[in-house]
Amino acid sequence: MAAALLGRRGWSRVRAGRACRVGERSYAAISGALERAVSAFRAVTGDEGVSLGVAIREQHGRDESVHRCRPPDVVVFPRSAEEVSALAKICHHHRLPIIPFGTGTGLEGGVGAVKGGVCFSLRNMDRILDLHPEDFDVTVEPGVTRKALNSYLRDTGLWFPVDPGADASLCGMAATSASGTNAVRYGTMRENVLNLEVVLADGTVIHTAGKGRRPRKTSAGYNLTNLFVGSEGTLGVLTKATLRLYGIPEAVVSAVCAFPTVQAAVDSTVEVLQAGIPVARIEFLDDVMIDACNRYSGLSYPVAPTLFLEFHGSERSLEEQVAVTEDVTRGNGGADFAWARDAGSRTRLWQARHDAWYAALALRPGCKAYATDVCVPLSRLPQIVVETKEDLARNGLTGPIAGHVGDGNFHCLMVLDPDDPDEVQRVHEFTERLARRALSLGGTCTGEHGVGLGKRALLREELGPLAIEVMQGLKATLDPKNLMNPGKVL
Amino acid sequence: MAAALLGRRGWSRVRAGRACRVGERSYAAISGALERAVSAFRAVTGDEGVSLGVAIREQHGRDESVHRCRPPDVVVFPRSAEEVSALAKICHHHRLPIIPFGTGTGLEGGVGAVKGGVCFSLRNMDRILDLHPEDFDVTVEPGVTRKALNSYLRDTGLWFPVDPGADASLCGMAATSASGTNAVRYGTMRENVLNLEVVLADGTVIHTAGKGRRPRKTSAGYNLTNLFVGSEGTLGVLTKATLRLYGIPEAVVSAVCAFPTVQAAVDSTVEVLQAGIPVARIEFLDDVMIDACNRYSGLSYPVAPTLFLEFHGSERSLEEQVAVTEDVTRGNGGADFAWARDAGSRTRLWQARHDAWYAALALRPGCKAYATDVCVPLSRLPQIVVETKEDLARNGLTGPIAGHVGDGNFHCLMVLDPDDPDEVQRVHEFTERLARRALSLGGTCTGEHGVGLGKRALLREELGPLAIEVMQGLKATLDPKNLMNPGKVL
Secondary structure (H helix, E strand, C coil): CHHHHHHHHHHHHHHHCCCCCCCCCCHHHHHHHHHHHHHHHHHHHCHHHEECCHHHHHHCCCCCCCCCCCCCCEEECCCCHHHHHHHHHHHHHHCCCEEEECCCCCCCCCCCCECECEEEECCCCCCEEEEEHHHCEEEECCCCEHHHHHHHHHHHCEECCCCCCCCCEHHHHHHHCCCCCCHHHHCCHHHHEEEEEEECCCCCEEECCCCCCCCCCCCCCCCHHHHHCCCCCCCCEEEEEEEECEECCCEEEEEEEECCCHHHHHHHHHHHHHCCCCEEEEEEECHHHHHHHHHHHCCCCCCCCEEEEEEEECHHHHHHHHHHHHHHHHHCCCEEEEEECCHHHHHHHHHHHHCHHHHHHHCCCCCEEEECCCECCHHHHHHHHHHHHHHHHHCCCECCEEEECCCCEEEEEEEECCCCHHHHHHHHHHHHHHHHHHHHCCCECCCCCCCCCCCHHHHHHHHCHHHHHHHHHHHHHHCCCCCECCCCCC | CHHHHHHHHHHHHHHHCCCCCCCCCCHHHHHHHHHHHHHHHHHHHCHHHEECCHHHHHHCCCCCCCCCCCCCCEEECCCCHHHHHHHHHHHHHHCCCEEEECCCCCCCCCCCCECECEEEECCCCCCEEEEEHHHCEEEECCCCEHHHHHHHHHHHCEECCCCCCCCCEHHHHHHHCCCCCCHHHHCCHHHHEEEEEEECCCCCEEECCCCCCCCCCCCCCCCHHHHHCCCCCCCCEEEEEEEECEECCCEEEEEEEECCCHHHHHHHHHHHHHCCCCCCEEEEECHHHHHHHHHHHCCCCCCCCEEEEEEEECHHHHHHHHHHHHHHHHHCCCEEEEEECCHHHHHHHHHHHHCHHHHHHHCCCCCEEEECCCECCHHHHHHHHHHHHHHHHHCCCECCEEEECCCCEEEEEEEECCCCHHHHHHHHHHHHHHHHHHHHCCCECCCCCCCCCCCHHHHHHHHCHHHHHHHHHHHHHHCCCCCECCCCCC
16 A cells, blocks of 8 residues: 555656655755755865756756656765765765766666755766776776777777666666666676775765775675665765676677567577577567657568567677577567678667667657566566557557567556646556566566666565565665665665 | 784684684573573474484584584574574574574585574475576575586576585575686676575565566665675575576587696686687696696696686587687697597596595695685786795695686685694685785685685775675674674674
């Protein structure tokens, strides 16, 4: 019951479309503290490192989701971990919430200032600090984005493969446990962070694996690195990340294949994985999504359940991967297998996949999109996708489906009119049904977008009250004043 | 200073070779509580589930390390998570330490009852509960060993690849964040546990990813799974683990190659990884180790720095992996490249590698062995191995080297006479120097054996006092009475 209420409250903000306020302390009550804090901030960062401007604050109070909340009271722009620490100490002294901000490309309202407070924009901390090509690792500051890193790495023969679509900051990706299209081969952020520098709520600076350390494996004490990966800014501010790198594959081949049914596409996925094919990407798009992509990107793929695939390896190993995969898909009734070997046609293909969000939005101009994010065991995918498509049809909702099918993770890109309260309510109820369907099949309500604002009630259903109590205990230990991104996750 | 003292205290136990006592509460003080607890235990498990016998207790107070400590006061043999929970509640009520015990194959003294208390032997919980071949996952009780699982899986085309050498229990492997020879390709326990059932110190049962859930990826709240993986029984008793499985490769090829120098062997490793060869195992053995293996296993490998390699894949992909690897090793002066394609010669080769421990012991009959476990960035391996060999020679110590070179992790198998206090002291000082050498090169003192009793002081040096404080805070939150495997890790 409480769960349902919380959920509705979250969505009512969407409906209202304006700033809201959650929590015990009002803005007025903290404004005196805020004034004193702002002077102290200026002493740390200089005047240019502190902004009270409405436009800047608005811009730092939202991400790419439909969640809308009040902007922070002030935005600070630290240039180093030392400045982050000094600023955090000031916030701690004045009991002001701290909300870390990377690029604002999150999808679950993780940067909204639900209790007001101070947004720490990390965009000025954008140095790539330590590249060790022979050790396959690099250390970056939190403002470095995925594309900036890969562009920096271009001549080294190495790359960082985790790709959530958006050009997110790498520490933001770590904070939400992001993954994306390459996870089936290269893992998520959980598997690719070796060490983190973290500023805790009281300004203490820790290194989760020890300062400057970068062994590829360790069993030295509790795994603090993976406690902060996925903590969505609620346990500390990530100020440095040491990441695993990979050799750029000698050759890359992509392919598209249409199937008679969802089941046939998923069966092909399982068989490709069972055959030990180290597929780099295996993405599912349903008929509605393909149709939208065709329209948006001027393509002409058959309108049917479809797999987009990518293989990485040497020229010779690719031949074999391709041959086995063609066998598998043919055996499952796959047709129109189209290979893209040259960079141009590969880029066109993956551009279409990456533009799925915009293609979905283009189905109903003027509308907003919200992406669901359930993840289930592979064998349950056909059932949940079929039931979900029926649910969409029954409720007259637009929700093309795209998914990282190799991981059992898929998104319904819900296109809705935020000014139509009835539709907003129907979408809300649909997403709750979808999440519960995933939970009943042994899955999760959030494969890679995190919990943020909107999935706190579902998280409790997913994990049970006792595991949530453990998480609350961890939060209280690391952030006893509840200053770190309050109102998120738990 | 405190660090050095702790370290010496640990080793003094080795020297004394007898039971010792650490902590504030003496055995006498808890014996009344113990008596009442034992009656309560019997009500839970029946008489056969509780043992006070000296031999059973002795057997459950030690692992395969040189650390010797007092045995537990009593050993209980629960048959279910419900029984573990009921027993934990009794311990909690009477403030008795709880020490989880799998197979006793640990290498850092993790099962010693340093404060007395109750050993929870999990050997009677050995059911394989849920196998989902199409989802590549399985759920096991804590007494199931690695070999038992793989034997159960034999006809499914799947296997669990993490292989620390010993036939350890899978939950014990999770508890110490074990890895071993296959980690370079398949990851460690950190990457291969999807969900854990855990009984906390007060008997509460939680599921780290939610009861019955097994999505291949998730971003649902804090990563509790990886907080318990590697916690060495100090945060809770693992009573179920859901594990990732992999397809058994179509073909396997092994190889041995000798090199003129350590540098040449490591350079070959880096180049193989850079070339994107998905090598399954790449193990380094130094000249002393090879010589010991030759003697012990009746082999005749050239006495030189050597790589043992294994490749998994399809027949065709193996041809290519083999060809590229031969190129790489030849370019680095590798000679005598010997391929083992048939199962018989492969088994002989890897048997020699797995027998390294016994081969080392056979160098000095009647002695004991202690394995160091540092892990450094790949590029630092040649330097640390060369310096370490010089150190061994300078101090007249026997320490053949075997290592998981693809991860930068290697072991000196120190063979020592436990009754020679001078040698024990020299080995102790050597292992501290080696650990500090690894720390100074950006590495860790423990790649896969955990912290246990012996590396607590080094852990503090490695992570710094602030990260240790965070870990202590987490421990105090989950186990406020310090009952879970006290005296370990922190």
